[in-house]
Amino acid sequence: MRIDFAGRRVLVTASTSGIGFAAAEGFAAGGAHVVINGRGAAGVEAALARLPGSVAGFAGDLGTESACARLVAEHPEFDIVVNNLGVYGPGDFFETPDSEWDRFFRTNVMSGVRLSRAYAPGMVARGWGRIVFVSSESALNVPPDMIHYGFTKTAQLSVSRGLAKRLAGTGVTVNAVLPGPTATEGTEAMLRPDMDRTGGGFDRVLTDFVATERGSSILRRATTSAEVANMILYVASAQASGTTGAALRVDGGVVDSIV
Template structure:
């Protein structure tokens, strides 16, 4: 299978590190014209420098797409995309009874409304052209709501509802909408979360992450954290021409954490 994104314009929100950066690399290697996004000019410029080795064309947009202002500014500067990957997201453990309204609202705006705004802005153009791909990067936590991150799980379940409903809304247009559900993944955010344990034990990040999976996600079949490239591969496939019959789906890259046969 040869996946080719030549002449395709691709937006990846939250893509200066982790899964988003790996996705950007994959699209560039496949010939795509990629726009990466981060909150600061410095972060975007650093990511662009690192990605330049992979060929293709890469541009950047600095702004917090969890805000309406930044989304509007992006739309004015870049009015059309063929592929939109809604990767922007935040997470972090916090007890339900210690999570104030402001944190619920912040998680909702960043994890959910960023994707809503971008899909609402770019899907009409895709429909007119008769081709497009919208991908929401959700999580296995959408199905296995973590008791220490209920506010996070809520936003990831919300993404599934939006992606399924929007896929039906765009039926017959040539535009597909899907969600990808990573499990525990060795992203920069997870590395930061596990840093204290790495420092305490002296073990490698991979070993500490595997121990975390075995302790906290005992249903995992691969018995380790996924690599960001493994998640990116699914996102690239579902964004490709070859995935034209896949829409309204929740595609797991969770290492078997979700204990279900469907």
């Protein structure tokens, strides 16, 4: 299957590294014009230098209303929107303050709500579009040490499913992709305390994390950013026209379910 994005305008949020960068790279290689995003100008410029094809950057925290409004003013139309922006990290339920719950919700959920609300009408008017939410297996398998994170990922599934139904028959599909533990720079930062404590390298500590914290994994390893990006690229393609309202797992089998 050859996936062609020629002529498509694509936004990938939080795409200077990790899953977002891998997805942006795939879209650009497929001929799309891609706008990548990061919070700081330096990170955006560094990522642009590593990307092929027709690419542009937008620096701003899309977890805020002001940055979303500025993005829409600068780039009023996209054919494909990948809502990848998210924050994560462990925190005990009884020690996580309201401010962290608010920050996680604003960043992980409201960024995608605002951007989908802004760009979906144009997609509908043109009769074609793709909206993808990058959720997590934690939406279904809520981790007890990251409840505040899991609830935002579950909320994304509600938004993506409901929006798919709201846009029924328009030619615009809305889906969610659910990665499991993935070898990204963000995951390395999250596991840094364990690496410092044990003296182990990232690969070893990540493998141990999968074994101990995600013991139901069938893959028995973390996925790569490219493996997750492959699903994003497919579901954003013309070939995926029959898939909408779905939660598509790239979790290595962590979620112990046959559906």
